[in-house]
Amino acid sequence: MDFQLSKEHEMARTLFRDFAEKEIKPYAQDVDENERFPKEALEKFRQYGFMGIPYPKEMGGQGCDTLTYAMCVEEVAKVCCTSSTMLSAHTSLCTWPIYKYGTAEQKEKYIPKLTSGEWLGAFGLTEPNAGTDSSAQQTKAVLDGDHYVINGSKIFITNAGYADVYVIFAMTDKSAGNHGITAFIVEKDFPGFSIGKKEKKMGIRGSATCELIFENCIVPKENLLGQEGKGFVVAMTTLDGGRIGIAAQALGLAEGALNETVKYVKERKQFGRPLSKFQNTQFEIADMYTKIQAAQLLLYKAAVAKDHQKSVSLEAAEAKLYCATVAMDVTTRCVQLHGGYGYTREYPVERMMRDAKITEIYEGTSEVQKMVISKYALK
Amino acid sequence: MNIVVCIKQVPNTNEVKLDPKTGTLIREGVPSIINPDDKAGLEAALRLKDAKGAHITVLSMGPPQADAALREALAMGADDAVLVTDRAFGGADTWATAYTIAAALKTMDYDLIITGRQAIDGDTAQVGPQISENLNLTNISYAEDIKVEGDSVIVKRQFEDRYHIIKAKMPCLITALSELNEPRYMTPGGIFDAYQKEIKVITRKDLDVDDSCLGLKGSPTHVVKTFTKSAKAAGTVVNNLNPQEAAEYILEKLREKFII
Known part of the structure; x- marks a missing residue:
């Protein structure tokens, strides 16, 4: 090793x-x-x-x-x-x-x-009534000759409006539950496809998060991704990889906030000495530093496994769960160490704390990660 | 067109720390980078390559660790890399360095040689021009802009209060300023490719050189002492005095310090 x-x-x-x-x-x-x-x-x-x-x-x-x-x-x-x-x-x-x-x-x-980045991509699975329960999809796709007709909507879609290509999911057989989900590649100019309401969010506020609307959207048959009814597998394996990205993001947030805080506690003086000379600060920094190291190891393990293993469901779930928890914990403690200044937008830790929350929610909530992990642990 | 860009690996700081006892650089703990003027020279070469096509070889003389600087240059887009390294070259001053690099260059094909103006760890600005002397090449220093036209280069040369536009036939040598451009980043794929490439190593035995001109013993420069300049206190600005008062003020200050 x-x-x-x-x-x-x-x-x-x-x-x-x-x-x-x-x-x-x-x-x-x-x-x-x-x-x-x-x-x-x-x-x-x-x-x-x-x-x-x-x-x-x-x-x-x-x-x-x-x-x-x-x-x-x-x-x-x-x-x-x-x-x-x-x-x-x-x-x-x-x-x-x-x-x-x-x-x-x-x-x-x-x-x-x-x-090459000439086209930007996005992914649409979540619906107003189908979050963690993706089998509750309402969006439907019906084959009509050489194309599918898609009707329905998606919400909370990252890059929406700026993306050129969307991988989206729709029910081709409602009665089959997860086995009735099918994946499609939708281009932004396909007839019947449009972008709906933009969300106003707590964090990652510059990220375009919008609704996707499909009104008799015509998707050529050749844009079926994978096989009919196999969309759930496409979605879940994609999210396994996606979770590595979110774990990396969460880790980055924690590291970024700690970097800012190390700078701050060395400069900020109270009671005649820098905050970094107080034992509480030292212990807080040590604790956060160690958690970040642990989070990084879990993430890198999952990332390396992605290239060598058939499935990384477990590794990705562990990395995402832990990195997101660390991100929320570390950014919150960093704001605390900044005191009143940390609550203002003058210091980036305020933004980082708001940004961190989403890492516990999107691409599978922390609870979903625990569902995945416990399945392995209780085998 | 074959372009050779000479680069030096330097500590990433303008405030080089010196060992007070030995007077040598303390490199530990200081990350190394490609010298900024040299990196601008490399970027200029890469732009010529993008525009007209060229084969770019980067060359560095230094210890084996200079490998990292050469890999970085490859990851930015250079085609080949040469490391000139040997214990016999160690401790060389600018004269011995230029002599050795020129000898290495004699074994290579080039139309144009680009070096940085000066290195941030030594600030001599001598090696580039000395290489051109050794190779009997035209040298254009302080390049702010480089164009190639046929078999000539047209260089905008920075001067104290103006600039010169100089046209010179290739082969020639140009020393580049960091103001010349904003060097590009490496690409992630370029980094992995760079580590697959073989770096050509040139040692003493590969060169037709006189041993008495190499390394420390071949260096005419002898460093008597190196030290860090002590910081001066901030000056005092005195306004609103007429010439008579100003003169009296200065005299008083000089007397205070027993200078007069």
Whole structure:
């Protein structure tokens, strides 16, 4: 067992760290404050190949592994969680299912455009009445000659409105429950497809989170992803990978908040000495530092497993559950160490604490992760 | 077109810490980077490659750790890398360094050589021009902009109060300023490819050189002492005095310090 990162991974981390500090951090506050989509980040991610890190070069990707991708999300999330959400949803939730389950034609058509970032991707599973219970889907797809007609709606969809391609799920056989779900690739210009209400959120406020509306939406038959009735497997395996992205994001948030706090407690003086000289501060920092190390190990283990194992349901659930818990805990404690200033928007820990909450909710709540993990533990 | 870019690995700080006893650099704990002027030179070469096509070789003389700087250059888009390294080259001053690098360059094909103006750990700005002297090449220093036209380069050279536009036939050597451009980032895939590439290593035995001109013993410069400059106290600005009062004020200060 070797816990050392390779030289390649070390260099990639340096790249992502420099990049995030210089290119993303300067407008992180503005993106949050004005609830605006981080277009600058998208442009830069495209330019340097960040939109297709774990995909083969022949398909326009960077030919790197999942660990490299996770480190990229982590470093970006350290400074701007919104930007990392856009990157993660695109890479894990849209490109991956097409790469994994797509036909040769679908891959040829979509993957190079997605990995280069020319097209932005999104994923639509959640509905107003189908959150964790995805089998309660109301969106229906009916085959009509050479196309499907889709009717229904999706909510809380990341990158909605900015994405060019959406992997969406609809019922082709309502009576079959999970076995009646089918996945489709929907392009933004397909007739009958539109974007609905934009959510006003507590955190990741620059991330475009909207409703998708399907009104007799015409989807060509060749845009069926995988097989009819196999959409649930597509969704669940996609989310396994997605959880690695969210875990990376949560870890990044915790690290980012701790970095800011270490700076703060060294500068801020009370009772004639810096906060860092008080034992309470030292113990808080030590505790957070250790939790972050543990979270990182779980995440990196899951990321490495993704490239070598058939299934990473367990590893991804563990990483997501723990990293999200650590993110919420660490950001909250960092705000506390900042005192009154931490509650103001003058310091980024306020934003980080708001951003952290979503990591316990989306792509499977912490409770869902516990359901997955307990299944293995109670075997 | 073959471009060779000479790069140096330097500690990532403008405030190089020196060991007070030995007077040498303390490198431990200081991350290493490609010298900024050299990185701008590499970016200029990469832009020429993007525009007109070119084969770029990066060359570095240094200890085996300089491998990381060369890999970074490869990950940015350079095609090949050469490490000039040998215990015999250790401790070289600018004269011996330029002599050794020039000898290595003689074994290579080039139309254009680009070096940085100066390294942030030494600030001499001598190695580039000295290489050109060793190779009997035209040298254009302080390049702010580089264009290639046919078999010539057109360089905007920074000068104290103006700039010069200089046209020179290749092969020639240009020293680049960090103001020249904003170097690109590596790409993630480029990093992994860079570690698959073989770095050509040139040692003493590969070069046609005179041993008495190498390394510390071949260096005419002898460092007597190195030290960190002590910081000066902030000055005092005195306004609203007429010339007579100003002169009296200065005299008083000089007397206070027993200078007069």
